Amino acid sequence: MSAQPGKPQPAQPDAALLGYGDAVTPLAWNDPHVSQVGTVRRTVLRGGDIEVTVQFADGTRRDYWEDELRRI
DSSP: OOOOTTSOOOOOGGGSOOOTTOEEEEOOTTOTTTTOOEEEEEEEEETTEEEEEEEOTTSOEEEEEGGGEEEO
């Protein structure tokens, strides 16, 4: 879809960045939290990549790169 000046574009939820409070799950099969849903608690830009801190139900927090997570 090409952007046209002055014309509103439809929302693209799959293209949005992760933000505070979003529900996510890790994608890596060997991650200890792979089957758990966590909540985004912090996002930081580090060298062109986005580092995301996720908190799980047991209270543990873990840092991931944004491409290692899937929004629920």
